[in-house]
Amino acid sequence: MNIKLATLLLLFLTFSAAAQEPVDTAVVRKIRDEGLKRSKVMETAFQLTDVSGPRLSGSPGLKRAQEWAIKQLKQWGLTNARNEPWGKFGKGWEIQKNYAAITTPYYHTIIAIPKAWTPGTNGLFKSEILLIEADSLPDLEKYKGQLKGKAVIYDVKTTLKQSFKPDAVRYSDSALLAMAQAKAAIPPASRIAILRARALRQAMNNFLSDEGAGLILSMARGTDGTVFTTNGAPYADSARTAAPELETSGEDYLRIIRLLKAGKKVEIEADIKTQFFTNDMQGYNVIAEMPGMDKRLKEQVVMLGAHIDSWHGATGATDNAAGTAVMMEAVRILKAIGFKPKRTIRIALWSSEEQGLHGSKNYVFNHFGNPKANTLKPEHGKVSAYYNLDNGGGKIRGIYLQGNAAAAPVFKAWLAPFHDLGAATVTINNTASTDHISFDNVGIPGFQFIQDSMDYGTRTHHSNQDTFDKLSEDDLKQAAVIVASFVYHTAQRKEMIPRKAPL
Amino acid sequence: MNIKLATLLLLFLTFSAAAQEPVDTAVVRKIRDEGLKRSKVMETAFQLTDVSGPRLSGSPGLKRAQEWAIKQLKQWGLTNARNEPWGKFGKGWEIQKNYAAITTPYYHTIIAIPKAWTPGTNGLFKSEILLIEADSLPDLEKYKGQLKGKAVIYDVKTTLKQSFKPDAVRYSDSALLAMAQAKAAIPPASRIAILRARALRQAMNNFLSDEGAGLILSMARGTDGTVFTTNGAPYADSARTAAPELETSGEDYLRIIRLLKAGKKVEIEADIKTQFFTNDMQGYNVIAEMPGMDKRLKEQVVMLGAHIDSWHGATGATDNAAGTAVMMEAVRILKAIGFKPKRTIRIALWSSEEQGLHGSKNYVFNHFGNPKANTLKPEHGKVSAYYNLDNGGGKIRGIYLQGNAAAAPVFKAWLAPFHDLGAATVTINNTASTDHISFDNVGIPGFQFIQDSMDYGTRTHHSNQDTFDKLSEDDLKQAAVIVASFVYHTAQRKEMIPRKAPL
Known part of the structure; x- marks a missing residue:
């Protein structure tokens, strides 16, 4: 031209x-x-x-x-x-103390965040960590009567991957062009599978809490010290009691899993204080x-x-x-x-x-x-x-x-x-x-x-x-x-x- | 062909x-x-x-x-x-407890690692954090007599950058070809600047330690929860006393710096226990x-x-x-x-x-x-x-x-x-x-x-x-x-x- x-x-x-x-x-x-x-x-x-x-x-x-x-x-x-x-x-909530470390087989502070609206540990808590191998509520029955005051960790099959893609990206011209040329709005993706998995985990957490588990470890998304948090326990003032729960960095979580699966004893100490606010x-x-x-x-x-x-x-x-x-x-x-x-x-x-x-x-x-x-x-x-x-x-x-x-x-x-x-x-x-x-x-x-x-x-x-x-x-x-x-x-x-x- | x-x-x-x-x-x-x-x-x-x-x-x-x-x-x-x-x-050393958090203006656990061969805090330590604006030993003189039992943080001018490059890379064919075609070995880069900076920091740390600083915060390389550690205090059994020092994640470090520079009070609590081993x-x-x-x-x-x-x-x-x-x-x-x-x-x-x-x-x-x-x-x-x-x-x-x-x-x-x-x-x-x-x-x-x-x-x-x-x-x-x-x-x-x- x-x-x-x-x-x-x-x-x-x-x-x-x-x-x-x-x-x-x-x-x-x-x-x-x-x-x-x-x-x-x-x-x-x-x-x-x-x-x-x-x-x-x-x-x-x-x-x-x-x-x-x-x-x-x-x-x-x-x-x-x-x-x-x-x-x-519903209830307000904040973290007022957050400390956790494995102490056996050796000492290592873990990077972990209390799930929102979960309670604290009432001072320094110490326990061996018990591996929970269960994908459903019936699977959990075998742990009945064994969890009182124990730290528990959910088994996972996942591993972490190194990232060969940049963490940060901007839109390319071609991606923007494709958006501009779209003819009809795409309906949002169904979240049913996610919501179902979350409900199952909530029900399993309730079982662990009812059994008196002292601390639940769940695996956070993220790598290299980045910990993504998810929805925590319910915030309604009528919500049932939950167990303290730490969303734990992938690296720290999988180390515990590997050790437990190899038959090694892993002990944890944690001091978590969370505060609820109900005045307004x-x-x-x-x-x-x-x-x-x-x-x-x-x-x-x-x-x-x-x-x-x-x-x-x-x-x-x-x-x-x-x-x-x-x-x-x-x-x-x-x-x-x-x-x-x-x-x-x-x-x-x-x-x-x-x-x-x-x-x-x-x-x-x-x-x-x-x-x-x-x-x-x-x-x-x-x-x-x-x-x-x-x-x-x-x-x-x-x-x-x-x-x-x-x-x-x-x-x-x-x-x-x-x-x-x-x-x-x-x-x-x-x-x-x-x-x-x-x-x-x-x-x-x-x-x-x-x-x-x-x-x-x-x-x-x-x-x-x-x-x-x-x-x-x-x-x-x-x-x-x-x-x-x-x-x-x-x-x-x-x-x-x-x-x-x-x- | x-x-x-x-x-x-x-x-x-x-x-x-x-x-x-x-x-x-x-x-x-x-x-x-x-x-x-x-x-x-x-x-x-x-x-x-x-x-x-x-x-x-x-x-x-x-x-x-x-x-x-x-x-x-x-x-x-x-x-x-x-x-x-x-x-x-020289001396063996390991971490037996590692906990630190800011408690004012609000509570937040920080990701930080005690520098190798630094001592602990003798139980739970609490202090306001004092900003140290000094690039040399003479600059430090103005803090004389003010550091006893205080947590101190070195000022830095740096900011963190998002990464638009992949974290993980493999060699490209062209990079390997360039290596294969190199005609003479490249002499190793001079480390004089690094060693000089390290010696200065060591001298400044000695001043802070002599003044009785309770905890030194230094900024770690790394982003997103990744904390790179560096050489710590000397491991020789004849080494002089050092102050406890936490190499702190960039994000946690710079937050403290920004708050202090804006005139906000920042308080920290830390419980660090390290153990020296001198039997062998x-x-x-x-x-x-x-x-x-x-x-x-x-x-x-x-x-x-x-x-x-x-x-x-x-x-x-x-x-x-x-x-x-x-x-x-x-x-x-x-x-x-x-x-x-x-x-x-x-x-x-x-x-x-x-x-x-x-x-x-x-x-x-x-x-x-x-x-x-x-x-x-x-x-x-x-x-x-x-x-x-x-x-x-x-x-x-x-x-x-x-x-x-x-x-x-x-x-x-x-x-x-x-x-x-x-x-x-x-x-x-x-x-x-x-x-x-x-x-x-x-x-x-x-x-x-x-x-x-x-x-x-x-x-x-x-x-x-x-x-x-x-x-x-x-x-x-x-x-x-x-x-x-x-x-x-x-x-x-x-x-x-x-x-x-x-x-």
Whole structure:
């Protein structure tokens, strides 16, 4: 193609996009300037991670982060910044001591994390470790009467593999192209097998607990000192008693297994203290607003959000201080450039996402109702769109339409000023498992951005290594300016974002 | 090239190699059969790692491994299997308790390893952490009188990076070709800068210790829970008192640094118990033999070896249970196929390699003398070659000549039957830092094999993650058959392996 033709084509494309969906390039320039040159996103992330600590639902760490966020949002000039209760969550919980080591055949401290909502050991616990070879409840019967005060370990057949692939990756052009060319949203994969395995393990744990096992060791996903945590014991205040349980690094776990299978005696000592909190079992979302200024449109709302809660093994940097910091930074940018929106902008920092999107789901039910349950409320029709960020700390590469084809030309136009920052892809695909689903499920346009996965899957997502170190400043800055621009354009757009066909 | 021509060329190459250096293909077949089909290398590695534990010089773990190896070598029919003292090493040491956590601003157990030969904390220690901003001894003066009983942390400027490269790698064909084509051995890189930095840190630690610091935190290399340990405090029985020191995971370390620099108070609790052993300060190498059967040649020796000692953070699987297991497996294979060597075969499992090749260096001085010091002994002329394995758990890709060009055609011929297993490269290059150097330094041909590095540099070498899990059975089997074949051919060869020009 010669240059003249290319220029003409570019002009045509720019014009045709602009004809369909206006982009305010002057404001985009201001947003980029503020967000890329005077960013506070890393400072925000630092407060959420290092300063607040682990932010498990109901924990003191979450409360610290929520209180700091409210204060900060107020300082930036947002209104109505508050903790809004969404309903009953259950018990709070935190780790107050976590020590475990094998002491026979020799001493070695193990890397392990108490499963969330499991009890402690009531001081220093010592026991020989008993190998549990059982794949079902009936298999467990043979251990009846033998487990009182014992440490037990579940047999596994797995081994660890060295990784010949990079821990951290970004999307390739071809992968993005495939997403852009997808014709229909892929339905989410079934989680039945996972849920069934989890229920079986829960039932087996209950048996071990009833038999008085003093400590359960379960094998964590992860290698090289990285320990992924999973859902722990139930957090309901009515939940039955569980045994103390340590999710143990693969290397430490398999060493014990190999020794036991070779007939060697292995002894463990552990001192685990966990604390439950039952004085306030409500869940809260942090909510704050930039009120709409247009008489006709100010009742309409554009929402942005991310969950502020995390798992307990680290400080939840990529899951999801990253998303929280980006969303907070997006509204900071909009305030800093002096933006007075037509529609009301509302930021929500959800809690209890990790236990099943509780914060966002309950917020949606409380405010908007549920058409499937015939509880629709008037505000349901007034939310233009909800934007979410919760796929790690990687920069934005585009956006998932969640099957909402009518939004495609809008978002394509809005991404045009960010092609130079690597964000250009609009895919009809769904992405699941986070808070935009709470909106999408009731027919309100809810979107999650496509993000470079970095080392989310290999190192950080729900792990003991999800720390501030894993955040990339450039990525978070980029994400914040794109979100700010999307929110700006949604607030000023003539119409609300088109919706999918009613449910 | 047509097939006929290729066949002719192959015949010619085989013939020309054979003409220069014979290969006993029938024995190679037997070695491969025994080593690939009835391998015991993983069982040996299991005993050395999981069963024996960390094998720091002078530690009970090392003694367990040495005793087991002697028993095993005897069981396989080797003669004169024994612990041979090589001289005075110093104090033994092991960890008997290792617990540390930050308790303010919230509780979080940290991943950290006591530096070798540092003392413990005398029970549970609690302190605020003081940031030490000093790059030199004079910088430290400002802290005089303020450190008594305090935990201190050295400031660092570094941050952690996500890895977009694989943790584990194998040699590419092009890298092997470049090694094969190297014209002259590259002199080893200067370590002066490293040694100078280490000496400065030692002097600064002495200041902190003299000031009564209760605990020093130093930052470990490594990410994601992987902690690399370095040389600790001196092991000499005359060594001055050191402060307890924890080499701390990057993530945990930098969190503390960030909090302190933001003016936040950070408190730590730690309970570290280490035990010194002074009842026997000798160092020992495990030695065993297959006596030579040829009247004329049996006084000559072919040696193979690897160091059996390790660092203390894990069980030294790739450094160097792997090499030890492979060398033991090589002699097991040779016994199993009923081999009666012409020359005597001697296996040596060195100790204190990690503190400066002490075991091998002293063995060489004791048995062979040192031409540079005019202490040459008659046996110096009777060692055909020494083969070493100590570059991790990866398979053998060839051999370093250490500048001994005359050995090239010999080794090329001996590698010919193993091209299908990925071992073909003979390079004039040196490789440094392990026990073959002790031989090479006194003019005895000492060789180290080229090995795929796997995740040696990124995850295992001197780290808390150097565990049995990181060993690849196929790689170790391959290495054992190649070493067995090299030892076989060296034992039976008409001449000894050619030497470099005398020193």
